Amino acid sequence: MKEVMLDCLGEACPVPLVKAENKLNTLDVGDVLIVQIDHSCAMKNVPEWARKEGHNVEIEEVDDGEWEVIIEKVK
Amino acid sequence: MNLYNNKFYQTWVKNAWPYVTGAILLSIFQIATLASTNDPWGVSGALANWGAWLYQLVGGSVDKWYYFSSAGAQETLTNGFLKDPGSIRNLGVIVGALLATLLASQFKIKKIKSGKQVVAAVLGGLMMGYGARIAFGCNIGALFSGISSLSLSGWVFALFLFLGAVVGSKLLVKYFM
Numbered sequence: 001m002k003e004v005m006l007d008c009l010g011e012a013c014p015v016p017l018v019k020a021e022n023k024l025n026t027l028d029v030g031d032v033l034i035v036q037i038d039h040s041c042a043m044k045n046v047p048e049w050a051r052k053e054g055h056n057v058e059i060e061e062v063d064d065g066e067w068e069v070i071i072e073k074v075k
Numbered sequence: 076m077n078l079y080n081n082k083f084y085q086t087w088v089k090n091a092w093p094y095v096t097g098a099i100l101l102s103i104f105q106i107a108t109l110a111s112t113n114d115p116w117g118v119s120g121a122l123a124n125w126g127a128w129l130y131q132l133v134g135g136s137v138d139k140w141y142y143f144s145s146a147g148a149q150e151t152l153t154n155g156f157l158k159d160p161g162s163i164r165n166l167g168v169i170v171g172a173l174l175a176t177l178l179a180s181q182f183k184i185k186k187i188k189s190g191k192q193v194v195a196a197v198l199g200g201l202m203m204g205y206g207a208r209i210a211f212g213c214n215i216g217a218l219f220s221g222i223s224s225l226s227l228s229g230w231v232f233a234l235f236l237f238l239g240a241v242v243g244s245k246l247l248v249k250y251f252m
Contacts, residue, residue, distance in 0.1 A: 010188040016249055036185055040176075044091065065176065065183030 001030045008037045009066070016042040017049060020071070024055075027073050035069040036062075043067050088178045105130070105223060112160045115224060117216030119207040121161030127152055143206065195251040199243075 008016035008022050020035045027033060035046055043059065046069045050057045056072040078084055105116040127137045131152075137143045143152060156162050176182045187193060207213035210232065212221065218236060221229025 010186045010192070014244065015252060016248070018252065021129060038185055040091070063183075065181040 001032070002027075003032045003034065006033060006035045008035055008039075008042065010038065011042075012039050013041045013045065017045050017074045020046050020069075021049070024050075024071065024073060027046065029073055029075060031073050033073065035071065036066070038066045040065070043069070077121060100127065101219070102223070105220065108160075108164070109220075113158070114115075115216065115220035116164075117161060117167060117212060117214040117220060120216060121159060121165050122204070123208055124159060125156075125165075126153060128156065191251055195247070 004023065006019060006025060007066065008019055011019070016035060016037050016039065020033065022031065023035075024033050037040075037043060047057045047059055050069070050071045055074050058070040060068045064066050079089075092161055097228070108114075108116045109118070123142070127143060130137060137152070138149070151159055156226060173182075203213070207217075210217055214236060219233045221232060223229075
């Protein structure tokens with residue numbers, strides 16, 4: 001079980017979503033992917049996609065206009 | 076009590092409003108725009124005027140340009156920024172967006188990630204600006220206002236907007252990621 005950081009700061013939609021999808025594909029079940037974003041629309045579409053896929057998702061606001069989407073791969 | 080945890084602050088100011096709420100508000104305001112200015116809501120047309128005014132500031136002239144050749148376009152340019160409803164409205168969009176991010180304390184100056192990102196942004200901006208002008212409208216003037224006034228051109232615009240977005244996304248993923 002590892003924890004992987006994905007730096008998407010400064011990236012606009014849909015880049016964070018595509019990067020998160022690609023990265024999650026390379027991980028194993030039980031691994032945690034932390035996507036760092038500062039684009040508010042990615043704060044909506046990244047968690048939406050991950051929840052739809054059935055993963056556990058948490059959003060943390062780490063600074064003004066900066067979030068970490070924490071995704072635990074469950075399948 | 077901490078404002079940050081206040082229920083009303085969270086719902087109204089901090090969190091994004093639902094899409095349906097946005098759609099209803101946009102509809103109401105675009106009807107108000109059409110009723111009060113006699114022009115449907117548009118965004119990129121006013122930006123073309125901004126370009127013309129900037130060009131005039133550095134000594135250029137657009138009098139002979141086909142795009143600005145109509146009497147109406149010349150009148151808008153002569154009357155200036157403060158008498159152009161579209162320009163004031165665009166300013167309102169920018170100030171309103173700034174206010175919303177500040178109130179939600181989500182304002183952040185983002186760093187530029189790479190040279191590639193700059194190239195993509197400049198290319199994308201030029202293509203969108205040029206495309207919006209030769210199509211006589213962007214996704215607001217041609218699509219939103221077009222469809223809401225029951226014009227077939229809005230639907231044609233929608234179809235090609237969709238096709239363009241598919242091609243654009245593929246190019247983005249292939250060359251700029």
